[in-house]
Amino acid sequence: MAGVHVVGSFNVDHVWRVAHLPQPGATLSGSYATGPGGKGFNQAMAARRAGAATRFVCALGDDAGAQLARGLCASDGIALHAAASSAPTGTAGIYVDAEGRNCIVIGAGANAALAADFVTQALADVATGDVVLAQLESPLDAIACALDAGRAARALCLLNPAPANVAIDETMLLRADVLTPNETEFAALLARHVGTRIDADAVAGLDQPRLHALCRELLPQGTVIITLGASGCFVSHPDTQRCGDTAACYRIAAEPAQVVDTTGAGDAFNGALAASLAQRPELSFIEHVRFAGRYAARSTEQAGAALAMPHLPAA
Numbered sequence: 001m002a003g004v005h006v007v008g009s010f011n012v013d014h015v016w017r018v019a020h021l022p023q024p025g026a027t028l029s030g031s032y033a034t035g036p037g038g039k040g041f042n043q044a045m046a047a048r049r050a051g052a053a054t055r056f057v058c059a060l061g062d063d064a065g066a067q068l069a070r071g072l073c074a075s076d077g078i079a080l081h082a083a084a085s086s087a088p089t090g091t092a093g094i095y096v097d098a099e100g101r102n103c104i105v106i107g108a109g110a111n112a113a114l115a116a117d118f119v120t121q122a123l124a125d126v127a128t129g130d131v132v133l134a135q136l137e138s139p140l141d142a143i144a145c146a147l148d149a150g151r152a153a154r155a156l157c158l159l160n161p162a163p164a165n166v167a168i169d170e171t172m173l174l175r176a177d178v179l180t181p182n183e184t185e186f187a188a189l190l191a192r193h194v195g196t197r198i199d200a201d202a203v204a205g206l207d208q209p210r211l212h213a214l215c216r217e218l219l220p221q222g223t224v225i226i227t228l229g230a231s232g233c234f235v236s237h238p239d240t241q242r243c244g245d246t247a248a249c250y251r252i253a254a255e256p257a258q259v260v261d262t263t264g265a266g267d268a269f270n271g272a273l274a275a276s277l278a279q280r281p282e283l284s285f286i287e288h289v290r291f292a293g294r295y296a297a298r299s300t301e302q303a304g305a306a307l308a309m310p311h312l313p314a315a
């Protein structure tokens, strides 16, 4: 069966739960926890726990964080390809408020040392039907190589353009078969690539024809899924390539959830989407998206990032 190849970051997350997210100059009290995270690793855990054979390509330091990554990959059955770096393993400081919303500061550390050559070698055996999934917490030349390896093998290439503050150029967009921004990332991409300025908070409220037209301008050759948190998601396909769907665009409502922590919810969606696409190619695209939405909703009901990914039986 086809597998999922995730290229991206591993971070040790340091998480403070607070009543309200801090304002500048504020000192707050909160409860503290630490655990594994990083968008790449969270997505790899989601893909694996959603049942897919999963490889994770990253860079790690020589420290306790790296041991944590290695131990979890071994226990969850993720094939780890980790480049060694003299920098400390990546870290993230995360505040989570009483409603489960977060804000995050990343210390890239070893993640910044992921080299393009290492990625190319690690992905030498990607096969047609596999899924390659990348985000933007690693060097962009390494991400480009990951997507190039996927394209060369006629694997499906998913690009999650997160976080929003990392600017990518047109050539990176052209490498994606499926692009999965949240509303903040979508607004940033529109401003940069389409020249259209829309407030991120307004994205979910745009009508379907307008959203579809913007997606088509942004990624004419590929599918765009805008994840909209509590408003669900919006899917836009090129008219000539609907991936088994009857409609070229549609909305899917959010799955109800008892939200504890939204950290990593987007990662859960991406990992589960990749797993579903790799494992069940016979399904229409809307079924993959529904599955990913349900999986992401369940992930928000646990605190933490990578360890909040639900276990599902293999397909």
Ligand code: RIB
Pocket: 009, 011, 012, 013, 036, 037, 038, 039, 042, 091, 092, 104, 106, 137, 263, 264, 265, 267, 305, 306
């Ligand atoms: O998407 C959530 C993740 O973003 C966290 O786990 C943190 O490490 C940052 O990479």
